[in-house]
Amino acid sequence: MKIEELGKLIKHRRKVLGLTIRDLADLTGMSRTTISQIESGVGNPTFQVLQNIFEYLNLEIKVKVKKHK
Amino acid sequence: MKIEELGKLIKHRRKVLGLTIRDLADLTGMSRTTISQIESGVGNPTFQVLQNIFEYLNLEIKVKVKKHK
DNA sequence: AAAATATTACCAATATAATGGTACAGAGTT
DNA sequence: AACTCTGTACCATTATATTGGTAATATTTT
Secondary structure: OOHHHHHHHHHHHHHHOOOOHHHHHHHHOOOHHHHHHHHHOOOOOEHHHHHHHHHHHOEEEEEEEOOOO | OOHHHHHHHHHHHHHHOOOOHHHHHHHHOOOHHHHHHHHHOOOOOEHHHHHHHHHHHOEEEEEEEOOOO
């Protein structure tokens, strides 16, 4: 999963929940800039930042071993 | 998934593949310190760093909507 | 159309992740 | 015992993520 996909996923999930970037920024206590950059595929967020966002978007990170094809 | 679990997972996966921290550092081009801190649950790695490590450990990140319980 | 709202662009300042070196501790080897 | 390999501790430096402000640009609403 590339950072661009991750951004799109977050953006989509945020809209599904009817939240604005400002709403999410207020909920998470992070800046609008950071969230906006992540959604745009710019930026390189830290794990904690992602965890923080995911908590309020009801998302979770999973790590899996790639299947050999 | 918390950062501590992620660290343990990476460490376990690295050992399964028979790699030392130095090996993984050489493969990824990152410093031993960074990798060691991630595995120890210290530190807060960026997405790109995780992506880089995962590539050589044959791991992948997945994001899922949490099931409501 | 205008007006209100939402998002991005831009930028300087701050916080902190990442680096690369050395030193230290532990385990295994000879 | 010393020696080798591995991983962690420590530290200063560099790189960059994050912040918070304003301005500019969509986008929606009336």
